[in-house]
Amino acid sequence: MMIQVMGAFIAVISIAVTFGVPKKFLIHAGTVGAVGWLVHLILSSMGLPIVTSMFFAALTIALLSHSYARILKTPVTLLLITGILPLVPGVGMYQIVYYLITDDQKLSGYYFNQTMQIAGMIALAIFIIDTVFRFFQKK
Numbered sequence: 001m002m003i004q005v006m007g008a009f010i011a012v013i014s015i016a017v018t019f020g021v022p023k024k025f026l027i028h029a030g031t032v033g034a035v036g037w038l039v040h041l042i043l044s045s046m047g048l049p050i051v052t053s054m055f056f057a058a059l060t061i062a063l064l065s066h067s068y069a070r071i072l073k074t075p076v077t078l079l080l081i082t083g084i085l086p087l088v089p090g091v092g093m094y095q096i097v098y099y100l101i102t103d104d105q106k107l108s109g110y111y112f113n114q115t116m117q118i119a120g121m122i123a124l125a126i127f128i129i130d131t132v133f134r135f136f137q138k139k
Helices: 004-017 021-043 052-073 076-088 090-101 104-136
Strands: none
Touching: 004 021, 021 052, 021 076, 052 076, 052 090, 052 104, 076 104, 090 104
């Protein structure tokens, strides 16, 4: 499990460098992504469905991103976009195309449904945390 978390940390830092995130925020971006992936792994190992674990992991990532952004006085998107990337269902998208090519509509439909649910949960989690922070923001 810790190898996967370290892999997520390194992957997020690599993506952050590619996106041009300033060096002083790279460790924070990596931490956001690694903690989110850790939450996903823990909840999945507890038997929660993948969609539910992705939702709570995305909530964690959005919460950490907003918190770090206020502490570090940087835009939220700097940490949120890079931190959320380990949760993006790339394997699901690959499986959709693979099963479409092999003419297996049943499995293609299953993975399409699952991928759309995961993407929707990620977007919903980001929306919820963003709304909470905007609600309590000083006018």
